Amino acid sequence: MKKYLILVAITILLLTISAIFSYKYRKGILTAKKYLTEKAIYRNQIVSDPLIDKIPKNEEEHIFGLDLSHHQQHINWDKVLENPPHFIIFKTTEGSSHTDTKCEKHIKEAKNKGILVGGYHFFSYQSSGKKQAHHFLKNLKLQKGDIIPVLDVEFSKNMHSDAWIKENIAAFISTIEQEIGIKPIVYCEIAYYNRFLRAKYGNEIHLWLSDFRSKPNKNFVFWQKTDKYKQTGIQGTVDYNLFNGTKEDLTTICY
Known part of the structure; x- marks a missing residue:
């Protein structure tokens, strides 16, 4: 029993x-x-300001760039210069404590090769926007002529409420603006912009839009077109980005 x-x-x-x-x-x-x-x-959603298209029609005149991180550990810069990108934006920080291990080295090497550089911060939902902004600026070491700072915001499975996200993204943006006098460029999908940024910022911020299907129907400074680009001097594939303008226009987004 x-x-x-x-x-x-x-x-x-x-x-x-x-x-x-x-x-x-x-x-x-x-x-x-x-x-x-x-x-x-x-x-x-329908966007209120359709794209102002300034990308040159001739592909040979396209102003393109890459975004890289510690995942691209070994870069042969002499090979990169065989087909040099016009700019490279490097991951600098994430959250309120993480720093990309290759950022400082990569930026120094790219500058030595005459490539325009910038840095981006990957936004975390685990700490306040203000803390993240201070951590970013401390490690970015922004210099005159660099591309202005970039905030990378993306959908995640573990996200806070919409109110928390909007509040802390606003805190990040305002902190950057208070410290350097200009709002950061924001990297995101159009869906993210519509949900968390559109109501507050409208056209007040420069956008770096990710869309692997087609050119976004919204004004932008950068368009991340694919993550399957083959760049000489770098193993594997990397993100390919088009600048919405001419080489001379790049100065308008530099510090």
Whole structure:
């Protein structure tokens, strides 16, 4: 009898655990579907200011650049110069404590090769926007002639409420503006802009828009066109970005 009761208890326990995992699995699927549905809604919203297209028609005149991080550990700069990008924006920091291990070295090497550089901060939902902005500026070491700072904001599975996100992105942007006198460029998808930035900022901020399908129907300074670009001197594939203008226009987004 005792063995029978133990067997029944184990069976009930296993069924309970199975039910819990099944619920969490179904909940995860529903959450993912809701996330993708909402993202599609914001992506397809009509924008109030259609693209002002200043990208040269001739591809040979395109002003292109890369965004790199510690993932590109070994760069052969002499090879890079065989087809030199007009600019490179390097990951500098993430959150309120992480610093990219290759940023300082990469920026120094790129500058030595005459390439225009800038730095970006990857926004975290784990600390305040103000703390992140101070951490970014401390490590960026912005110099005259560099591309103005960039804030990288992206959708994530573990995000706060919309109110928290809007408040802390605003805190990041205002802190940067207070310290250097200009708002940062913001890298994001059009869906992210529509959801978290559009109502407050409208056309007040420079946008670096990511869209691997087509040119965004919204004014931008940079368009991240693909993450499958092959650059001589760098192993693997990298992000390819077009500047919306001519080489001379690049000075308008420099510090």
